[in-house]
Amino acid sequence: MTKYGPYDPTLDYAPGPAPTRKGGGVETPSWKPLHMSRRNFLRGVVCSGVVIGGSAYLFSTTTPARSDTRAVERLVRLTVNxxxxxxxxxxxxxxxxxxxxxxxxxxxxxxCNQGECGACTVLAGDTTIYSCSTLTHRVREVDITTVEGIAGPDGALHPVQQAFIDEIAPQCGFCTPGQVVTAVALLKKNPKPTIEEARLAMSGNLCRCGAYDHYLRGIMKAAERV
Amino acid sequence: MAYKLIGKNFTPPDIEAKVTGAATYAEDFRADGMAHVKFYGSPMPHGRVNNIDLSEAEKVPGFLTALLPDEVKQPESPVGQAILSDEAVYFGQPILAIAAETEQAAADAVAAVRVDMELLPFVTNPLESLQPDGPNALNGINVAGQGIDFQELKWSGRDFALAGEETLPLGTPALEWSFGDIEAGFANAAVIVEESFVHASNAHHAMEPRSAAAYWEGGKCHVWGSTQSTAFAQPGLANLIGISPSELVFVSEFCGGGFGGKATTYPLMALPALVSRKLNGRPCLLRVSRNEEYNNGYARAGFQGWAKLGFNNEGRMLAADIYVVQDLGSTSGFPDFNNVGSSAIIVFQPEAIRFRATPVLTNTVPKGAQRGPGENQAANMLEPLLDKAARELGIDRLALRLANAPGGGVGAKYGPDQGPVTSAYLREALEKGAEAFNWEERSKQSGVRNGSKVRGYGIGQAYHTAGSNGFDGLLRITPDGILHVHTGVGNLGTFSYASTSRIAAEVLGYDWDRVVLEYGGTTRHLPWNLGQFGSNTNFTMTRTNYVAAMDAAQKLKEIAAATLGGNAEDYELKEERVVKTGDESVGMSFAEAAQKAIETGGRYDGHELPEDINPMTVASASAIAGTGLIGVAKDNLPKEGTVPALAAAFVEVDVDVETGKVDILDYHCVADCGTVIHPMGLAAQVRGGAVMGFGLATSERHVYDPQYGRPNAQSLYQAKPKTYLDIPTQMGWSAVDLPDSQNPLGMKGIGEPLEGAASSALITAISDALGGHLFNRTPVVTDMILNAAEGRPQSHKPLATNTV
Structure with a gap:
């Protein structure tokens, strides 16, 4: 951004980039000369209409590299719910x-598909994992439980699920499956958590609606019922 | 009045599906033979496509088809948003789409496309674009916005030089309005506060990216989309696809977060439908990634601004002079700027004001409404200035707010025309909150140091309009006696689609377990409703459901009179029966009346409809005609004035002056939302809004590399929404719970100010802990706190934006 100023009343600030001194005096630019760093130089070049390949712009691209074509499918036995x-x-x-x-x-x-939000949380045994950041082949030997496997076989809700309903914990509901799975895992390991323990255990699950308080209330209520 | 359902908690019908995983969002759509769609996003912030070479992409196994910019409808305005464009105006903008057998094959094919682009001048700082020789975000255009002709607007070098580095240049505005005599106000002021400030843009980052799925069958296009709204989104989506609304079947049963970013429809939602059409209707799923969501998921508009506020000795605001430059993003964006001015008027009720704004295009993420668009930025920018004035006047910060806040119901003034409001109880909210928070006693601990931690207290206030009118209500009572409420508002996650439907049940005296809600898609025969945005749902939808229920009540009485004798006025509704007043033995059940309505036909079963209802409602009512007693009406109830939602919040913090960390210790918010419909739903919104506000106040912002225009806050860990570890141990709430004057049951909305009250309260609390230091920059991030605590200069330039 061009730096103008400090304000000099002897200058004529007509619209345009180059202030000229009133009365035809010597031109004194009142802004810093262009800082000709390598970055500015590059920018000058690319802005001057040089045609470049889209993916060559700063070596950047919005699309990931192509997958490894040697990745052939292999048969696995996977136990889910x-x-x-x-x-x-x-x-x-x-x-x-x-x-x-x-x-x-x-x-x-x-x-997010990159291990940030926790919406994909599932149980591998009794341990919570981000399924978006786990290769399927790595969990061949482990029993996986998804949110669909949390309720009883007769469809009876898990105490965590019922408590989340009672506390109106979900809002949009998109993070809720992950919240449910993490909370169930917490209560398996620690049936009577303090609110601080619950907070820490849940901290890998983001909720953009900000319903954390209601999820925590749900967990504390569920802990009384488990 | 004692209500059966209103003011009572209930279990919303969709919540169980959310905890079991049965809830299906757009990306959960599955069909045999489903193709996967991916798009190529622009790798530069502004560039023209010279050539697209698909030859390598077509060789990728599984490649099916590609969709190019010239195959889709382009926006009529140069500041509109295209579905696919050959002139990208922001990083990540979709240029072309590819469908393939698998998602991996589609991604591989996109990676194999060769797009030759020519970089064009770009800009990420609005002030830079306003400089005499500044770059334009679009060719020849740098200023646009609602009510403003798109144009090239440059300020003079004199404007910039006069202002210097630390003050907003006050160049020619694109928009200006005023009322009262601000010069006289400043002349009479005991204290004048004048500051320049910056408010960052920030991403919506809904947890569900805007994925969509579509197929064509039987001459109709079926779309599964992620949107806050259902009925209101449908015509716009049909238009994007290029078909008539009657040709579009639209499903939006669940929406994984919107916050304004999915207010209605948007270009990406049409993409799988257009690709599917090329594949003869084959089902297509577009799964949008987190990065793509960031680039195309809208954002809150940032501001560079300046304000001069004059107060008398009692803290009354005599004059306000406000100028904001809005970062519009790369399209005409959202008129946040208007809302800065209007919220200043409603919250502060100044005796005179001049408001100027210049919305400027930048090559950044297209901006959309984000929870309290403009109003919440106004709260964050202006509330700290109230604190400064109170300190200079030597009066309590609460007292200064009470001297200005509208209260007492009606009588407050709104907008440049100083029009009426339907109810305003901000003063009462402040008083109620101060009492619950014990403000007077607790705030004496302000500045008390314990180790490296300093205690601070803050108050925030915020506003949003909270209601509309003129939409339709539709319900039916089937011969089994069940009440079906058809609601087209959408399912954002507030459960207000359900709570507002309870008004129909309340009017008709129904038990809630005998009510079925018809919602989530056009196949459920929806009335024409406003979308679920702008804090309007409570006011707008309680009115539509009220008028439809009143219509049904009248028809029930007429049927009883025709069957059992007498006049309709002789009958009343009691326990799902329509009975003769004074002699309950004469009457019939709603079930019997519904059967009678079908036999009678005409207007009773929906075969004759009111003339003033919307064509969408006509189509829906006609589809269910003959299946029961139909209640259908347009909301023609009187509405004079603006409906304001208002909130006041109180925060207690500990600021660690050695680490810059802020611990939020206590929080209390009071909502002015009229009569409370659903207390636990309101509690969830108060607390959730606050958590979002804490992020807005202290961590969330857009960051761009100014040299290359590349965004650097695309991921959640970079954008920094709050987590479990950031929330206070206590989050209290209450409501003024006084009825609005222009809603038949006293309700109005609240969603948005709940965030702005929290964010501005947190900012003023941090400032308070630091002895009243004004940051004049939102968010107040850790290093800014540390610099302030150490007395060091800040690392950012005063008016820099879209940067760290």
């Missing part, structure tokens, strides 16, 4: 993708 599935999965496929697209269990959500 107590059911064992034999499915063909390429070695670079994430568990979130397998669950959602091959097994049709869409309760597990992909919020």
């Amino acid at each position: 107590g059911r064992t599935h034999s499915i063909e999965v390429p070695p670079n496929e994430t568990l979130a993708h397998t669950i959602r697209y091959r097994l049709g269990l869409t309760g597990t959500k992909i919020g």
Whole structure:
């Protein structure tokens, strides 16, 4: 951004880039000369209409690199919610993708696909994992539980689910499956958490609606009922 | 009045699906043979496409088709937003789309496309674009906005030189209005506060990216979209796809967060439908990634601003002079600027004001409404100035706010025309909150140091308009006696689609378990309703459901009179029966009346409809005609004036002056939302709004590399919304709970000011802990706090924006 000023009343500030001294005196630019760093130089070049390949702009692109074509599908046996599935999965496929697209269990959500938000949280045994950041082939030997496997076989809600309903914890509901799974895992390991323990245990699950307080209330209520 | 349902908690019908994973969002759509769509986003902030080479992409196994910019409808205005464009005006803007058998194949094909682009001049700082030789975000255009012709506007070098580096240049505005005599106001002022400030833009970052799915079948296009609104979004989406609304079946049962960013429809929602059409209607799913959501998911508009406020000895605001430069983003954006001025009027009720604004285009994420668009930035920018005035006047910060806040219901003034409001109880909210928070006693601890932590207290206030009118209500009573309330408002996650439907049940005297809500898609035969945005749902939808229920009540009485004798006025509704007043043995059940309505036909079962209802309502009512007693009406209830939602909040913080960390210790918010419909739903909004506000106040912002125009806050960890670890241990709330004068049951909305009250309260609390230091910059991030505590200069330039 061009720097004008400090204000000099002897200058004529007509619209335009180059102030000229009134009365035809010597021109004294009142802003800093262009700082000709390498970055500014580059910018000058690209702004001057040089045609460049889209993906060459600063070596940047908005699309990821192509996948490894050697990634051939391999048969795995995957146990999800107590059911064992034999499915063909390429070695670079994430568990979130397998669950959602091959097994049709869409309760597990992909919020960020990069291990930030926790919407894809599932249980591997009793441990919570981000299924978006776990390769399916790595969990062949572990029992996976998704949000669909939290309620009882008769459809009876888990105390965490019921408490979340009672406390109106979900708002938009997109992060809720992850919140449910993490809370269930917490109460398995620590049936009577303090609110601070619950807060820490849940901290890997973001909620953009900001319903944290209501989820925590739900967990404390569920802990009384478990 | 004792209500059966209003003011009572209930379990919203969609909440169980949310905790079991059964809730289906747009990306959960599945169909046999479904193709996957990906798009190529611009790698530069402003560039013209010279050539697209698909030859390598077409060789990718699984490639199906590509959709190019010249195959889609382009916006009529140069500041509109295209579905696909060959002149990208922001980083990540979709240029072309590819469908393939799998998502990986689609991504591989997109990576194999060669797009030759020519970089054009770009700008990320609005003030830079206003400089005499500043770059324009669009060719020949740098200023636009609602009510403003798009144009090239440059200020003179004199404007910039006069202002210097630390003050906003006050160049020619694109918009100006005023009332009262501000010069006289300043002349009479005991204290004048004058400051320049910056408010960052920030991403919506809804947890659900704006994925969409579509297919064509039987001459109709079926779309699953992620939007806050259902009925209101449908015609716009049909227009984007290029079909008539009757050709579009639209499903939006769940929406994984919107916050204004999915207020209605948007260009990306049309993309899978257009690709599907090229594939003869084959189902197509567009899964939008987090980065793509950032780039295309809208954002709150930032501001560079200046304000001069004059107060008398009692703290009354005599004059306000406000100038804001809005960062519009790369399209005509959202008129946040208007809302800065209007919220200053309603919250402060100044005796005179001049408001000037210049909205400027930048090559940044297109801006949309974000919770309290303009109003919440106004709160964050202006509330700290009230504190400064109170300190200079030597009066309590609460007293200064009470001297200005509108209260007592009607009588407050709104807008440059000083029009009426339907109810305003901000003063009462402040008083109620101060009492619950124990402001007078607690705020004496202000500045008390414990180790490295300093205690601070803050008050925030915020506003948003909270209601509209003129939309339709539709319900039916089926011969089994069940009440079906058809609601087209949308399902944002506030459960207000359900709570506002309870008004129909209340009017008709229904038990809630005998009510079925019809919502979530056009197949549910929806009336024409306003979208679920702008804090309007409570006011607008309680009115539509009220008029539809009153219509049904009248029809029930007429049927009873025709069947059992007498006049309609002789009958009343009691326990799901329509009975003769004074002799309840004469009467019939609603179920019997519904059966009778079908036999009678005409207006009773929907075969004859009111002439003033919207064509969408006509189509929906016609589709359910003959299935029961139909209640249908347009909301023609009187509405004079603006409906204001108002909130006041109180915060207690500890600011660690060695680390810059802020611990929020206590929070209390009071909502002025008229009669409370659903207390727990309101509690969830108060607390959730506050959490969002805490992020707005202290961590969320857009950051661009000014040299290359690349965004650097695309991910959640960069954009920094708040987590479990950031929230206070206590979050109290209450409501004024006084009825609005122009809603039949006294309700009005509240969603947006709940955030702005929290954010501005937090900013003033941090400032208070630091002895009243004004940051004049939102968000107040950790390093700014540390610099202020250490007495060091800040690392940012005073008016710099879109940067760290």
